[in-house]
Amino acid sequence: MTTRDGRRLHAMVLPGPGPDAPTVVFEAGAAAGRSTWALVQPAVTAWARAVVYDRSGLGRSAADRRSRSLLRMAHDLGAVLDHFGPGPFVLVGDSAGGPIARAAAAASPQRIAGLVLVDPTDEAADVLFGRAFRVAERTAISANLVLARAGLLGLLHRSTIRALPVEARDDLRREGFTAEVVRTQAAQARTFLDELSGFRAHPPEMGDIPVTVISGGLAGGGMGAGLRAAANAAHAERAARSPRGRHVVAERSGHYVPISEPDVVTAEIARLARSTKAGGQVL
Numbered sequence: 001m002t003t004r005d006g007r008r009l010h011a012m013v014l015p016g017p018g019p020d021a022p023t024v025v026f027e028a029g030a031a032a033g034r035s036t037w038a039l040v041q042p043a044v045t046a047w048a049r050a051v052v053y054d055r056s057g058l059g060r061s062a063a064d065r066r067s068r069s070l071l072r073m074a075h076d077l078g079a080v081l082d083h084f085g086p087g088p089f090v091l092v093g094d095s096a097g098g099p100i101a102r103a104a105a106a107a108s109p110q111r112i113a114g115l116v117l118v119d120p121t122d123e124a125a126d127v128l129f130g131r132a133f134r135v136a137e138r139t140a141i142s143a144n145l146v147l148a149r150a151g152l153l154g155l156l157h158r159s160t161i162r163a164l165p166v167e168a169r170d171d172l173r174r175e176g177f178t179a180e181v182v183r184t185q186a187a188q189a190r191t192f193l194d195e196l197s198g199f200r201a202h203p204p205e206m207g208d209i210p211v212t213v214i215s216g217g218l219a220g221g222g223m224g225a226g227l228r229a230a231a232n233a234a235h236a237e238r239a240a241r242s243p244r245g246r247h248v249v250a251e252r253s254g255h256y257v258p259i260s261e262p263d264v265v266t267a268e269i270a271r272l273a274r275s276t277k278a279g280g281q282v283l
Helices: 042-046 070-084 097-107 131-149 153-161 166-175 179-201 225-240 262-275
Strands: 011-014 023-027 049-053 089-094 112-118 211-216 245-250
Touching: 011 070, 023 070, 023 097, 042 049, 042 262, 049 070, 070 097, 070 179, 089 097, 089 262, 097 112, 097 179, 112 262, 131 153, 131 179, 153 166, 211 225, 211 262, 225 245, 245 262
Parallel strands: 023 049, 023 089, 089 112, 112 211, 211 245
Antiparallel strands: 011 049
16 A cells, blocks of 8 residues: 555455454554564454554565654554555554554544554553663664674574464564664654653543553563563553453563464454444443
């Protein structure tokens, strides 16, 4: 598909069981693309059409010459919904994709049947806005750029992506660990936390959209015990603020829940997607 300003966004669609099936659209994490959903996307097609895509500068999508702000990424997700509309949609946002999905849902809540946030970045976690976290993020991105230029970045993630199907694994090895991807991650990070902080005073208003928040149950993978506890507390608060909220802990997962426990993600998507056929009543 092509955005209004001419950028090409690469998407992959798996059809659902029929024309009345809801559409599930997946939004990946900060430096992640469509391939990270390879264990979840096919599983939802028994009852929904499933759409994965690469944000600008990731995977097979063209880079963006403008700032990669949270709001701009949310507008791009809105363009994806326009392209694959009219809905109803269930949005699934992983990690940094969580706030993007929330902002896109708030922009057009009438077409959103549900929201699944998978170990999302959330403004209720104070630790995200401290100096230590920001320094650690900048340091990690700088180190990743050095590794990507040397062709070594993928080695850090080989144990994580081993669980993916061969085709997705190969796509990630070719597309997921390049210097261009890290530069896109840096461009996103430039304003992301400041914009997310703004959600505290002016959170995206989503009305009565059902929201399920899935937390990883384990520390590790860049998340120490303190950060994990803060994240999960924020996730519980996010679910509690929704009139139809639900908090689920993937007990055997760290941050990469769609890869380590895809069945947990699939079950929560199914729960919300099926509600579109029950008059909006979550089953």
